[in-house]
Amino acid sequence: MSLLELREIQKSFHGTRVLSGVSFDLRAGEVHALVGANGAGKSTLIKILSGAYLRDAGEIVLDGRPASIHSPHDALRLGIGVIYQEFNLVPELTVAENILVGQEPVRRIGGLLPVISRGAILAEARRHLEALGFPLRAEQPVKSLTTGEKQLVEIAKALHRNARVLVLDEPTAALAGGEIRRLFRIIAQLQERGIGIIYISHHLGEVFEISNRVTVLRDGRNVATWERGAFSEAELVQAMIGRKVESGERPETTLGETVLSAEALTGSVFRNVSLQVRRGEILALTGAAGAGQTELCWALYGAVPVRSGTLRRQGKPVRWRSLRQAARAGILLSPGDRKAYGIIPQLDVSANFTFTDLARWSGAGLLRRGRIRKNAEALIAKYGVRCTGPEQEIASLSGGNQQKVVVGRVAERNASVYLFDEPTRGVDIGAREDIYALIHALAARGAGVIVATPDIQEALRLGDRVAVMRQGQVVYEEPIARATEPAILAAIVGGSE
């Protein structure tokens, strides 16, 4: 019997149908992967399950009984725990306090005045963590944890509320290799305890590795549900995007002069970094989350200060005193964390495509609304952004589609150096190929490109050279012909581990 059943769930936003009768079921102790392209409806389905959205029609059945979920509180009470990519933790509090937040053991002084007992919180959290076998210290402040550890705190918190259904939304997106292995071991342990896990991921390798079943959504409908071993990767991909993916051939490119180089560049997170990129070349920068790739990109773009070292553009030393300077000198950055740095959530798709370059879209001091709109329509088609039109608020798009707008906005501007920080974060396979093609085209046009990505496959796929950062330093750099996956992995993890 199923632990959880979603039956014929429907949902529309502003008259646009996002889910047209999606069904999904979960057995106790299984990992059921939910996959689909950007905008297929995965997030919406999960938000309905978690009570963040209300469904228009359909039924949610838990343990054979209809469940009424009208708020996140209802979902928690019914034992549905959702671990989003962005954590809901209080950084200043300890692991124990975060796990027991809202459930603190209370002691009453004189039988009346309730006080929270710190000792009891700590003891309860320790007991809980030990029972789960999580390698966390209850008294440690959450802000000092790694991303993977914070994720475990979230999971422990959900389980302390007796979650029996655990939804993991892109859980490995920000994890380093070792942390991914640990997460998989923990998932296996949770399965043994009878917890059902809904696993959302764009990494099909993971889906193959850990899931018992896979359900594919496309355009808000069920396309297929397969048992483990009943499908091939090609079938899965085709089901997701409705066509075969062709990995585009890289256009012929000739390397030109060195367009940007760093010598012994040191900032707050990275140290002693030397690298260069030539015209027509793609340098792939990989490493664990937080190894310094993002900060390095920001520094090359002038968004964070450089303490020492030399930055040269076309051989001439430069020092960015403002962000505009770098942009004027032809260096552009596509930021990785799109929510924090990429999009203006309240504005529409059209404005999000153009706001960095308004001078180009105005004449005689006035914005040319008609041309901006036409341009947005063209870009929506060019980058395959799934939306109702240029006037749709960007916040209502799926994450991957937002990402296409951010990357497209940068790629549309003319520059000699493009810095892409995690350009395919949250992007589905089909769209990922489109973004690869776009990056290839920029290089073919004679630009130097640096792509920072935590995904080794992506680094190998895109780069003419691959560099690895660990703890703020470049510890590995090879041309693509000599770069191998094991060597890169070893460089990411470091010799000591």
Next chain:
Amino acid sequence: MGSGNLLARLRPFTGVIALVVLCVYFGTKAPTFVSPDNFFNILNAVAIIGILAVGQTFPLIGGGFDLSQGAVASFSGAVVASLLSKHGQSIPVAVIAGLATGAFLGAVNGTLVAKVGINPFVATLGTQIAFFGITNVYTDNQPMSLGTQSDAFRQLSFGHIGQFSYASLLFLALVVLLAVVLRLLPFGQYVYVLGGNEEAARLAGIPTDRIKITTYMLSGLLAAAGGLVMIARAGQASPVAGVGYELQSLASCIVGGIALGGGVGSAWNVLLGAVTLGVVDVGLQMAVNKPNWRPVIQGLIILLAVAVDARARARR
């Protein structure tokens, strides 16, 4: 589905519907309420706060707000009065000096917020207190007359074209100008971008500090413009005349549908909000003979407007 769609479609017109309902209600209570005369009366009554609200819109969409507007209006008004009466300056010179004063005080606010990094609430609350203090020092706590040019200057409030007073025409013209700035100028778009995601704007190389300071300068400039109408209407510059104006201008924006937090809002919202508060104010005066209750009802309407807006946003 059907009723949901209808409600969703009507949502943009909630404000207008509420306004019509209010007018009908007051019309049944006081028959003269719905009349051309009263329409012009209301428009004239909201002109000063409306002009301030046009200014308030810039920092508000930009993600902040300006609590010093009332003090800026008072001080700028005092400057104009003193130039006219004590220094014998011509009206154009006095007006330009008054507006420049407002813009300068706005620049002080903007610099405190953008460069020094003080939270807009604290920064403009601090300057509000200080600017009122400066006004008291400057006027020695005495109302200041407008001198020999008083009658000419007071035309600003009492002159009219047809039934439209100059003050109400100025307000309407500024609303149109606001629409143009927000919709058609790159600066307007940048204000939305700033209020929507300042970090994204900064990272994209947009000069966020400069834009932010400009929003506060415009707020100060329009507060001074409101101050000019204020002294023209009163026939003197009283140091306490502008007390509380900033809250009324904020209330106009919010009732009209501009959210605190930035990134959203339009000139239409300002017009709607100012007129709604004017209708309530005048309507209560005419229909309800209990002056002490008026602020209570006004407060409730502000809360209701914000609550409806918040619910509409939360329900997806």
